[in-house]
Amino acid sequence: xxxxxxxxxxxxxxxxxxSPWLLHFDCGGxxxxxxxxxxxxxxxxxxxxxxxxxxGDPRQADLLVVTGxxxxxxxxxxxxxxxxxxxxxxxxxxxxxxxHGGIFRGAPNILGGVGTVVPVDVFVAGCPPPPxxxxxxxxxxxxxxxxxxxxxxxxxGPGLPSLVTQAPDSGPGRDRWPPGSGRAAxxxxxxxx
Amino acid sequence: MSALDPVAVAIVVAGTIAAPxxxxxxxxxxxxxxxxxxxxxxxxxxxxxxxLTKLLAKASPPTxxxxxxxxxxxxxxxxxxxxxxxxxxxxxxxxxxLGAAEVLFVLAAAAVESPYAQLGASRELVLLVAMExxxxxxxxxxxxxxxxxxxxxxxxAPTLLPLSLPTLGVTLAVLxxxxxxxxxxxxxxxxHAHQELVKGSTTEMxxxxxxxxxxxxxxxxxxxLAVIGLAAARQPILAAALVxxxxxxxxxxxxxxxxxxxxxxxxxxxxxxGAAAVLALAMxxxxxxxxxx
Numbered sequence: 375x376x377x378x379x380x381x382x383x384x385x386x387x388x389x390x391x392x393s394p395w396l397l398h399f400d401c402g403g404x405x406x407x408x409x410x411x412x413x414x415x416x417x418x419x420x421x422x423x424x425x426x427x428x429x430g431d432p433r434q435a436d437l438l439v440v441t442g443x444x445x446x447x448x449x450x451x452x453x454x455x456x457x458x459x460x461x462x463x464x465x466x467x468x469x470x471x472x473x474h475g476g477i478f479r480g481a482p483n484i485l486g487g488v489g490t491v492v493p494v495d496v497f498v499a500g501c502p503p504p505p506x507x508x509x510x511x512x513x514x515x516x517x518x519x520x521x522x523x524x525x526x527x528x529x530x531g532p533g534l535p536s537l538v539t540q541a542p543d544s545g546p547g548r549d550r551w552p553p554g555s556g557r558a559a560x561x562x563x564x565x566x567x
Numbered sequence: 568m569s570a571l572d573p574v575a576v577a578i579v580v581a582g583t584i585a586a587p588x589x590x591x592x593x594x595x596x597x598x599x600x601x602x603x604x605x606x607x608x609x610x611x612x613x614x615x616x617x618x619l620t621k622l623l624a625k626a627s628p629p630t631x632x633x634x635x636x637x638x639x640x641x642x643x644x645x646x647x648x649x650x651x652x653x654x655x656x657x658x659x660x661x662x663x664x665l666g667a668a669e670v671l672f673v674l675a676a677a678a679v680e681s682p683y684a685q686l687g688a689s690r691e692l693v694l695l696v697a698m699e700x701x702x703x704x705x706x707x708x709x710x711x712x713x714x715x716x717x718x719x720x721x722x723x724a725p726t727l728l729p730l731s732l733p734t735l736g737v738t739l740a741v742l743x744x745x746x747x748x749x750x751x752x753x754x755x756x757x758x759h760a761h762q763e764l765v766k767g768s769t770t771e772m773x774x775x776x777x778x779x780x781x782x783x784x785x786x787x788x789x790x791x792l793a794v795i796g797l798a799a800a801r802q803p804i805l806a807a808a809l810v811x812x813x814x815x816x817x818x819x820x821x822x823x824x825x826x827x828x829x830x831x832x833x834x835x836x837x838x839x840x841g842a843a844a845v846l847a848l849a850m851x852x853x854x855x856x857x858x859x860x
Binding site: 386424429522 | 606609628
């Protein structure tokens with residue numbers, strides 16, 4: 375019977391990883407990241423390939439995608455949303471604000487990144503990050519859904535320089551780095567075609 | 568009633584337990600086809616089964632005791648209605664048991680305080696009003712042709728229902744669309760975000776309670792699919808083709824009629840489905856009188 379329970383365990387772990395229902399929470403940034411998160415769910419980027427369904431109820435969600443900085447007004451709400459989600463769950467913080475407060479950092483009402491309020495599994499760099507990189511962050515966080523993990527404490531987040539100096543990957547189109555190289559890169563793409 | 572044959576009982580139990588797997592695979596194929604129609608890749612074929620397993624295995628928040636009891640009863644009655652059909656029992660009984668199961672689900676949705684769940688519950692009632700009379704009409708049409716309400720007799724009927732009652736297929740497609748909550752019947756709980764109420768009746772359900780609700784709906788779908796298959800029970804290939812054809816038509820309509828309201832739902836159900844069923848019944852009566860071949 376051990377092989378049977380092992381098989382069942384494998385099926386359950388596979389199911390958890392294959393069925394990440396997503397809850398999108400905006401802490402109050404500039405909404406740039408929110409537009410990109412929704413972009414990642416459109417047919418073009420098709421997050422549904424990975425079993426993602428956008429749900430409105432924290433208790434039905436597995437994956438919490440947070441944008442914007444944690445602030446005094448909504449820290450309690452974010453904490454409540456996180457605590458209403460049942461295990462296994464994981465958290466993706468999208469954008470500079472969610473990592474360390476971003477442009478709002480240092481304002482009197484800002485606590486910092488969302489890592490000051492909830493334990494974050496993956497930080498996605500960018501201001502805003504392009505949809506394919508948000509998708510990559512989600513996929514990385516999905517791996518943590520396989521097992522029920524013990525309760526975790528808020529884990530802070532990356533410091534300011536670590537994200538600002540991190541070069542974005544070479545995605546298609548406008549997100550070339552450093553700034554200005556985009557047009558040259560597009561010309562190179564056009565030549566290659 | 569004769570003594571229970573253990574082999575027959577085992578077949579009915581096995582069929583009832585295996586039915587959700589079949590429905591889950593069909594729904595996975597449905598999501599693949601829908602994705603292809605929208606130029607997407609779509610989730611894996613096993614996605615509905617993954618979703619169900621995950622919900623069952625997820626740490627579940629405590630729920631209202633009344634809601635829990637109603638959801639379990641909904642599942643048991645829906646599975647029971649399928650078991651009645653598999654056992655060759657009275658089709659009318661199966662359909663009425665299914666109606667009772669759906670009422671229990673409406674009560675489960677209405678038993679919580681969330682206004683979205685309440686709104687979803689009242690819309691589930693509209694759907695019930697739309698589809699239950701159609702289901703009874705279909706069963707009567709089957710019975711007129713077979714001369715009995717017994718599922719075994721209908722399955723053994725020598726005449727092919729699709730040939731003698733062609734318009735009944737339209738009614739069955741309407742019924743399947745309503746059971747699967749496809750447009751224009753996605754008022755109470757929708758699979759897509761194109762309705763203003765996406766997860767109305769299941770708003771307050773999570774974890775294994777949501778899985779129970781889903782499983783109950785899968786049994787409802789299994790019953791409707793079985794009723795479609797019954798139209799050609801003697802030819803399994805034709806029966807499978809009928810099920811596939813009906814499901815395909817429902818998917819195409821779902822993707823072409825978004826944002827329907829309850830008025831559209833009632834108009835489609837009673838106008839199209841009801842008219843087709845009445846036409847089928849009239850033809851069956853005329854055939855009985857010898858006017859039609």
